[in-house]
Amino acid sequence: MLRLSFILNIRPSSRQIIYSSRFTHSIYPLTIREVYDKKPLNQSINLIGYLLNVRKLKTHYFLDLFDGSLTNNQKHLQVVASLNNHPDLPHLIYGCSINVQGKLVRSNHPKQEFELQAETISLINSCDASNYPLKPKSEQTLLMLRKDEHLRLRSPLAQVVFRLRSQLMFSLYEYFYKHNFVQIQTPCLTRNDCEGGGETFRIQPYKSQTTQVEKEYFNDQVYLTVSGQLHLETAANGFGRAYTLNPAFRADKNLSRFHLAEFWMLEVEVAGFTKLDQLLNAYIDLLRTIAIDIYSKCSEEFKYLSKNNIQSTHINRFLQQNDCPRISYEEAVKYLRNSVDFHNFPDNGDFTRAHENYLCETIMNNQAFFIINYPKNLKPFYMSINDDDATVANFDFIFPSIGELSGGSLREHRFENLKLSLDEFDLTHDLQWYLDLRRFGGMPTGGFGLGIERFLMAITGIDNVRDVILFPRYYQHCDG
């Protein structure tokens, strides 16, 4: 039997190590961030980091140490070393990594609270400075950093972007945790190739020892998932509220600033939504809560981006709106046909980015907005058919400068309707398991997908998806 009393007893002491307000060496090596937080003055400490700058004065060297633990690289730590004790210091150059042991003391300099008086300084690795792409004191742009995906996290600008990404992920986890959602890991490998007409990746086992390719590892052809929604619905039917935050894959050859072969996607599925408006309200609540959370927790990161001329005016406006306009597909078509460029828009035509841009910029005055109730023949089998029997209860959410940020729908929960649709597309055999969800009870559910990279672009104003994922994969590009 589990002795919970025991566990509860050891809990505080176990946590004490980590969250103590006294200065104690944590279980992890000390960082400059912790030095700024805990200010262990007159204590002997040890730090590792990169050398950003060396200044030689009459009797001392002044070194700027940076370890990536703080957002703002202005908050490096100043290390002071006497010439006498450190005769080999001239060998230390920009970019090298060093280990400094010394005492933290108050600084006389008005611009800094304290400095590290070095007792010993040792070189960890030197830096091949002539080939190092991150030059000292030169301005870095996201475009330049993109050329060195493996080194860009040494740059404060890319650090800010990936700190924001990390915060975005945690804000999402926390939101769903607080709302009693169950997180599911839907599979990346799937036999389901039937959603939308997108191109998918096939997988094959590969024997690295030989070059022999085997035909079958699974009993059937298996693909990389384009969406976890169908699998997630099994969880929404079980728990009521479920989400997945997983990689998804599309073998798309589009080289635009929005397209990736591997991207991350939040998918949310909730039982009990019976009206599309309820789903839209929940969606807006999520976006709003997450955006506000990130802004309030990462103000320093946003200031840094702003200084580098990266900012999103659109998200600010979105947060000030009480709601987002909702127009039907039918209304959107009318707007397009009243325009000069799109007056020939066909019946039941699908919207391209050009159409979405026109609607957003010209009709919606650059606000984020929903297009709802598309013709059923434009959308996949699983969307709930409206009473008109012609449209489905779905939405696309169009965000200025991004385009489609999300798509979602109520799902067809009525057994007979779903069976008809599956029969029509000859999917009943392959998706018997999905139909089963309705065959044995089954709750009405609704949900949506939200691309993490696009959301990050919307929040930050960064205009290329390759800057917000560490190792981007796209057509003809898979480095590392």
Next chain:
Amino acid sequence: MLRLSFILNIRPSSRQIIYSSRFTHSIYPLTIREVYDKKPLNQSINLIGYLLNVRKLKTHYFLDLFDGSLTNNQKHLQVVASLNNHPDLPHLIYGCSINVQGKLVRSNHPKQEFELQAETISLINSCDASNYPLKPKSEQTLLMLRKDEHLRLRSPLAQVVFRLRSQLMFSLYEYFYKHNFVQIQTPCLTRNDCEGGGETFRIQPYKSQTTQVEKEYFNDQVYLTVSGQLHLETAANGFGRAYTLNPAFRADKNLSRFHLAEFWMLEVEVAGFTKLDQLLNAYIDLLRTIAIDIYSKCSEEFKYLSKNNIQSTHINRFLQQNDCPRISYEEAVKYLRNSVDFHNFPDNGDFTRAHENYLCETIMNNQAFFIINYPKNLKPFYMSINDDDATVANFDFIFPSIGELSGGSLREHRFENLKLSLDEFDLTHDLQWYLDLRRFGGMPTGGFGLGIERFLMAITGIDNVRDVILFPRYYQHCDG
């Protein structure tokens, strides 16, 4: 410019909707869990769920409603409906989904606090009861549930398991967030096929419209990742502390209770560890903190498992130990050679599960323990070579009844050493980017991987990996 003042102003009201202590309908449909939490007595509410049981009395029906929002299915909600108002109730059968609108009132029954007086009850979907695998009041086992992966989340037993999995994930996110780690999404698609000798999956683009298979989407052969560690090291070199919690893939044909083709893996990488013991201490701190967090937050789930004879005595013992024994590879070999079964153990031989089991059960008295400092020729190129030039600073962590739960090491951070190793394996060209991390400074780092499914097995005592991942993929098996 971002108006932060505005954001901070709207924040409380936006949260108020969600966390208000008054009973207000949340932005999400009401659940039975919320009814138990907020007790909206004498108010009109609406609920959807599955019918577990119908009992007919003289003037009333009593229905048990279950919606998956609570762990314990004994905490369904009792619905009372008068015979007069609901003439069609006899059609409602076990497993069907219904919508109930009514008033929550205090119950006279001593076993329940309140009940829902139905005003209207409507059927959502009936249930094909004769084919429904989850029979009423029959005992469910994980083995039975495994046959219906898509339906098992309708079962309280599987619900408990996947609630624990969801809590495990969140406990990990929270731990790393509190310790200022940056979460990275390392790529699933990689050109890197060189870690260990495992079998990998190759990917190919597939045009769903035609059957034409194209040779190249990327410029090179691309695989599904077996580990994100190398990519993660770029982040540890940037931020100091980084982790990834991603899917990983192995085309392994082993059908044991431990093997999956797609599994989830935590990988942690920290700068500044210079001694193996520091890494081991951090590893133990993580395991301990997470296990305690899950036990304290999910006591109801563990009680439920225990009633179903599922429990882990090993994790309890692990939590009571102050530390775990650490033995070297050399010592482990000596123990094996002193045994009857393994006295012929070869020089520099690798350990199989049989060896690990013997060491754990016979030598370590069924405690979790570390084996450290393996011969360098048994381990990959990236592990830090010890001063003896014969062994590496690595560990395998052996957990009773699981076997290897984790492996980790200090990484070879010295440029010259790493270059020699890469040259030896003819990897210098392919992994130039990895060598670059040391060429331009580069901090000493250490880290480990932890399989989420195995950790969940260790915590719960569940003995088959297929029961702890929703849609397991393994040799000849990829359903849905």
